[in-house]
Amino acid sequence: MLDANLKTQLKAYLEKVTQPFEIVASLDDGAKSRELSALLHDIVGLTDKISLREDGSDARVPSFSLNRPGADIGLRFAGIPMGHEFTSLVLALLQVGGHPSKLGADVIEQIKGVRGEFLFETYFSLSCQNCPDVVQALNLMAVLNPNIRHVAIDGALFQKEVEERQVMSVPSIYLNGEVFGAGRMGVEEILAKIDTGAAARDAEKLSAKAAFDVLVVGGGPAGASAAIYAARKGIRTGVAVERFGGQVLDTMSIENFISVPETEGPKLARALEEHVKQYEVDIMNLQTAEKLIPAKNPGELHEVTFTSGASLKAKSVILATGARWREMGVPGEKEYKAKGVCFCPHCDGPLFKGKRVAVIGGGNSGVEAAIDLAGIVAHVTLIEFDSQLRADAVLQRKLHSMPNVKVITSALTTEVKGDGQKVNGLVYRDRNSEELHTVDLEGIFVQIGLLPNSDFLKGTVELTPRGEIIVDAKGQTNIPGVFAAGDVTTVPYKQIVIAVGEGAKASLSAFDHLIRTSAPA
Template identity: 70%
Template sequence: MLDAGMKTQLKTYLENLRTPIELIAYTDAQPKSSEMKGLLADIADASDKVTLTDGTPSGDKRTPSFEIVRKDDPSVAVTFAGLPMGHEFTSLVLALLQVGGHPPRVEQDVIDAVKALKPAQPLHFETYFSLSCQNCPDVVQALNLMSVLNPDITHTSIDGALFKDEVEARKVMAVPTVLLNGEEFAQGRMSLEEILGKIDTGAAAREAEKIAEKSAFDVLVVGGGPAGAASAVYAARKGIRTGVVAERFGGQVLDTMGIENFISVPHTEGPKLAAALEQHVKDYDVDIMNLQKATELVPASEPGGLIEVKLENGASVKSRTIVLSTGARWRQMGVPGEDEYKNKGVAYCPHCDGPLFKGKRVAVIGGGNSGVEAAIDLAGIVAEVTLIEFMSELRADAVLQRKLFSLPNVKVITNAQTTEVMGDGTKVTALTYKDRVKNTDHQIDLEGIFVQIGLVPNTEWLKGVVELSPRGEIEVNARGETNIPGVMAAGDCTTTPYKQIVIAMGEGSKASLSAFDFLIRNSVEADVNAA
């Protein structure tokens, strides 16, 4: 199952096992069962601390599936239904190590909080993933670790593409989808801390108390994407007190699949880059306040005074300067039915959710690079793709258009305005659009709609305080300064053209240097006035 290189790598990883583990396989006659047994055999061959046994399939055991069980304490276990390869191979390796007693690379206070959970009833989580989903491993790994740390928590990861009947019956139309004791718990990327916060309802209040006690910063960065990370690194290197408030460290990079234009790195993936950004920031003395949403900016009451950022949890943070780097999010169509059928056929990530629509009919909304790339990717999975573009021609690069028009199961409709998402109450069944030339209405019967129509800056909370463009972007000058003294901005939330990772990093660095320059000049002016 594994090639020689992977076997060698796996053997090295499994040298970290501290206690014996057992792999229990539940199989049947289908080919995937044979593949899974081959994978498990390779794992067992890689370490004398791993044994492989056959389990007896029963009504509550999916096939193919397997359990990873700690031999000296069977309550410590993790279950995979399917073959956790692709993006999930790392999840498999971590599960093997953690069940085998290897300590996780997680903050100790988070580990303690998981262990301290005492739910009224046992918590059984089930996560549906796809092997091409870059968002799924974070969720799978977080819940696996929780099940290892707390005996009242169990977790099963399920390959949605392999268990299609189950996916249909449970109406799973987006990954990752997490069920708790049979009821929907969450969808989309979530960190361990976010999951813990949803279970431990008092966590937010405790975190607010900790934040409220913090003294003022010299530079406070609001946002944890590429611009925010660069700002934090550049500020910290100046030796000044630096803090980061981030709703989700990594930002939209976490939702990006392949990155091939990050100079000097021929290819990487969003989650990998986001992890590297966070680690780089943590290498410095930076106070990171993750999972915190800013709701209000209060300018200083006097020149050189403290600027305040209020948070959703009720706490507030003060700083002498601010760098706003809140990024952007996927733009929605804004038509009837879109919100109702989000994650029920309306999706925004073709890499994550595409496998769930295998053999079905889908539409892609948007004819830019993102839309055309999505249509090309989906064409290899689904039965039929209809790409709908509002303008009279596609806006994607010529090389992408050539590839698109070469595909036999792709249809392109231009001059089309999507007007409604239709469904049967549980899932998407069709969409309607208006022909902008003939002024006629049309309906397309389908099962999925992938929206790829650009970005919206995350700046609603700044309206009336910071000067914004008609598109909602923060107006900045060449130095990254806003109309408010001491407040800088950088990245996709600003008027800086070309929303690219490498540009955001440069702009974030520039904004931080401008913040430092502001601190120096105000300090000098204060000294002169005092004299």
């Protein structure tokens, strides 16, 4: 099952296992059970600390649990955790085997202190780069607290279950049989939802913090770069982030980040965060900016408030809040989001195997999505507003070579249709004839660009009609001491490498502002 190179790497990791445990597999005579059995035999053959039983009786087949003698650990994989989930498997083996987590001691104690009965079920796909964060978070929580149990389920392998629960996007998380959430979540976000007093306690702690010299709002490439450059100046630096990595987390393949020939978005996001953590930077997670209150007079502090109720003050602020997926804004879109309306073909594509889908948008992202999906689904209809596709010629040639793709140009999507539970079609208007047409389908992937995350700045910082923050050559906004960087600004060409440079520039400009107006703390 595992090649020689992977076995060598895994053997080195398994040397960190200190407490013996067993894997209990539930199998049948099917091909997938044989495949899982081969994987598990490979694992136990690499260490004497792990044993294997194949007499499990779980209803989900194939599946396996990790059980430590004397400990009540509710951790199960339903499916074969390869692809993006192989890392989740390795971490689960290490953590059940006694290897400590890198989580902070306060978060670990919070997890251990959670009371109640929590059975989490997470549906993932092996091609989803967002799913491992959820799977790994819940697995760790299950290792640390016997009240928390978790089953990670490969949606492509358990199609009947997916259809019964009408799972239309991954990761989809259920708690005690009810929908708990969808999309990327980390330990702190999950804790905030099940430990109801946590958010208020955290907000109180944040509001009590001393003022920062530089407060960076946003943790994408621009925000990470700004934080590093500020911290290297030896000044008090804070980063308030909704999720570290920003849009990079939703990027499958990155091949144009200079000096890194090829990587994946989540991997780069983790590297950015680890780099920031090398410095004395106060990272504050799960913080969504709500309002900027600029200093009224020179020498006074700027203030940023957050939806959590927290409030932070700083001598200078760098806004690096990035951008989000642009929505179509048509009837039915919001009602059927995650019920057939999707934004990540890599994550959710496998759930539409053998079904009909549409891709909205004829730029590079849209055409790449259509090509990707054409290898999975029964049929793809690509709908483009313009009279021609805008993607690179090489992508267009590849698209037109695929027999199960239909391209419709000069078309405006006007409505998403559904049966009350899930998408069953869309309506578009032919911009030449003005006729309305209906396309019967099960999924819609929206790929029409990004919108800047600047709504909270309206009425304070000067914005363009599109909502981009207007900055000068130094990243300065119209407010002295408030700077901005990355995709949220007017800087052209929304690229990771440009955002990193702009973050550094804004940080240097903020430091220059500080030394000219006040002595840093």
